[in-house]
Amino acid sequence: MLHNGFRYLSDELAPIEIETLRVTPYPHALCLKSDPSTPFHLPGATIRTSYTLHVPVEQLPSETVRSSVPLAAAFFISYQPHAAAPAIRAVSHGETTARLYANGLNQLAHGRYGMEAAARIGTGIAGFEMITADLQESAGLLRGTMRKVLSDGS
DSSP states (O other): OGGGTOOBOBSSOOOEETTTTEEOOBOOOEEESSOOOTTOOOOTTOEEOSSOEEEOGGGSSSOBOOSOEEOOEEEEEEEOTTOSSOEEEEEOHHHHHHHHHHHOSOGGGSGGGGHHHHHHHHHHSEEEEEEEOSHHHHHHHHHHHHHHHHHHOO
16 A cells, blocks of 8 residues: 555554544554565565564655544455455444444553453544455556545545
C-alpha cells in the first residue's frame, strides 16, 4: 500500500485516544515475515533476522505520518490470492466492535477489560471487511472507499 499512495502511520501498533478517536502515530521499522512479491523490493538497509525483515522508516517508499490523525474506519483484511477481484463490504458497528476487541492489544489496561473502549471505537467509525487479491486493484478500492467515508460519513 505504501507503493500505492498511502502514508505510513505504524506497523500494527496504533494508540487511539478513546475520547477523540484520534490515532497517535508510532512509526517504527516495518516488520515483514517474507520478501515482498515482484515488482517490489526491499531497500539495502533492511535488517534481516532468522524470522523477520525490518525496514527502517527512513527507507519506506512513502510519507510518514508524524502527528495524530482522526480515525474514520477500520478494515478487517483477508488476503485471498485466487480471488477474481478485491471486494469490500460494510460491517455493522457490533461486528466492528467484536473484531476490534478480539484483535486488540492490552485490553486489561482499560476499564471493564477494554470492552467499553472497543465499543466506543467500533460505534464511532465505519467498519469494513476487505478481501484483497491484486494489490493495485485493492489499493484503488480502498482509496475509493475511504473517499466515500470521508465525504459522507458512511
